[in-house]
Amino acid sequence: MSNKISYHVSESGHYGEFGGAYIPEMLYANVEEIRTKYLDIIAEPDFQEEFYSLLKDYVGRPSPLYLAKTLSEKYGANIYLKREDLNHTGAHKINNTIGQILLAKRLGKKRIIAETGAGQHGVATATVCALMNLECIVYMGAVDIVRQAPNVARMQMLGAKVVPAESGSKTLKDATNEAIRDWINNAETTHYIIGSAIGPHPYPDMVTRFQAIVSEEIQWQLKEKTGKDHPDYVIACVGGGSNAAGAFYQFLHDDRVKLILAEAAGKGIDSGHSAATSILGTKGIIHGCMTLLMQTADGQIVEPYSLSAGLDYPGIGPMHAHLIKSGRATVYAATDDEAMQAVIQLSRSEGIIPALETAHALAILDRKPFKKDDNVVVNLSGRGDKDLNTYLTYIEDHKIQL
Numbered sequence: 001m002s003n004k005i006s007y008h009v010s011e012s013g014h015y016g017e018f019g020g021a022y023i024p025e026m027l028y029a030n031v032e033e034i035r036t037k038y039l040d041i042i043a044e045p046d047f048q049e050e051f052y053s054l055l056k057d058y059v060g061r062p063s064p065l066y067l068a069k070t071l072s073e074k075y076g077a078n079i080y081l082k083r084e085d086l087n088h089t090g091a092h093k094i095n096n097t098i099g100q101i102l103l104a105k106r107l108g109k110k111r112i113i114a115e116t117g118a119g120q121h122g123v124a125t126a127t128v129c130a131l132m133n134l135e136c137i138v139y140m141g142a143v144d145i146v147r148q149a150p151n152v153a154r155m156q157m158l159g160a161k162v163v164p165a166e167s168g169s170k171t172l173k174d175a176t177n178e179a180i181r182d183w184i185n186n187a188e189t190t191h192y193i194i195g196s197a198i199g200p201h202p203y204p205d206m207v208t209r210f211q212a213i214v215s216e217e218i219q220w221q222l223k224e225k226t227g228k229d230h231p232d233y234v235i236a237c238v239g240g241g242s243n244a245a246g247a248f249y250q251f252l253h254d255d256r257v258k259l260i261l262a263e264a265a266g267k268g269i270d271s272g273h274s275a276a277t278s279i280l281g282t283k284g285i286i287h288g289c290m291t292l293l294m295q296t297a298d299g300q301i302v303e304p305y306s307l308s309a310g311l312d313y314p315g316i317g318p319m320h321a322h323l324i325k326s327g328r329a330t331v332y333a334a335t336d337d338e339a340m341q342a343v344i345q346l347s348r349s350e351g352i353i354p355a356l357e358t359a360h361a362l363a364i365l366d367r368k369p370f371k372k373d374d375n376v377v378v379n380l381s382g383r384g385d386k387d388l389n390t391y392l393t394y395i396e397d398h399k400i401q402l
Helices: 025-043 045-059 069-075 093-106 120-132 142-147 149-157 172-185 203-211 213-226 242-251 318-326 336-350 356-366 385-397
Strands: 065-067 078-083 111-116 135-141 161-165 190-192 233-237 258-266 282-286 289-293 329-335 375-380
Touching: 025 045, 025 093, 025 172, 025 203, 045 093, 065 213, 069 078, 069 336, 078 213, 093 111, 093 120, 093 190, 093 203, 093 242, 111 120, 111 172, 120 135, 120 149, 135 142, 135 172, 142 149, 142 161, 149 161, 149 385, 161 172, 172 190, 203 213, 203 242, 203 318, 213 242, 213 375, 233 242, 233 356, 242 258, 242 318, 242 375, 258 318, 258 336, 258 356, 289 318, 318 329, 329 336, 329 356, 336 356, 336 385, 356 375, 356 385
Parallel strands: 078 375, 111 135, 111 190, 135 161, 233 258, 233 375, 258 329
Antiparallel strands: 065 078, 282 289
16 A cells, blocks of 8 residues: 655655755765665675674664553553664664675775764764774764763774764764764765765665664564554654664555654754754755755754754754655654653663653654554664663752652
């Protein structure tokens, strides 16, 4: 069952009116090399064999699809958690870094750079660089380095150099800017592993393809458990959008599956401290692609805010912008407070401490009335170890009784 709109990337690198490659001339050769070679490289039998072997034996896939019984009772539906938090490194990010490191090796690159917000992509990149014995530099906002200290320590233990971004809001957007500058200056030797479904074509499509393993597994796992190969709902948080892209991919053209994105409302959508891009954003260019973007009337980027380091990004992936604009996906924005309540609820009801990013998706369960037989899959994109200090500080500051 499908409609006539395509949600896959076009030959020109677009998703509807979004996407493309808006890049400086100095990066053209690099991006063009990836664009002309990535599909052929990914399709090679030896690439496929190595990729899936590493996902199985190194990452620990398939990740479980877990029926959360207490949540199911509370919300009156079958709530399944796709346990990406159980992957090696504790999040979905490694699905993409495994794919891109294998691509980089086949392109002859010796040096790897990455940007990171919450640190999960940085850890995943440092991990695969250690595995493949490649130099690794990770750019991270100075603010994020403080609030995600455990992941900084992990990156350093794995041999990566963590470089603070001191400009702007000193968060993910600024780390991405620094990584792009580095790539311009070291184009011949360096591959930039973008961690989200953002950036110039072909990055959004490439990242989505590597993350598509998530929805591939959901299909057959749900079939095993329920006899149906599709859920009624898939819910995922979105900053740039890699975990949502992976969780949605196999269901993009299946109208039986309702796709729900959870953004970070921060202190409230209209508070001036938010990262609700789909609501506050307008069409614009950021980090090499046309998408929805939080910006002023004269095109200056508005600084995003979220308690979650992985969601405070002023843009959104071009595929997600297309899904939203076309009405294929529905967006809800969860505040810091709502996300924290979801953290406490999952920890206490299911014995799982989720990442703060993931908690925004869990918070949406309170917004949506479900039917008794609905199968609802929430992509549990990461574990909460990295956020424990944030959690404890928030609980103390807000005098929350545990």
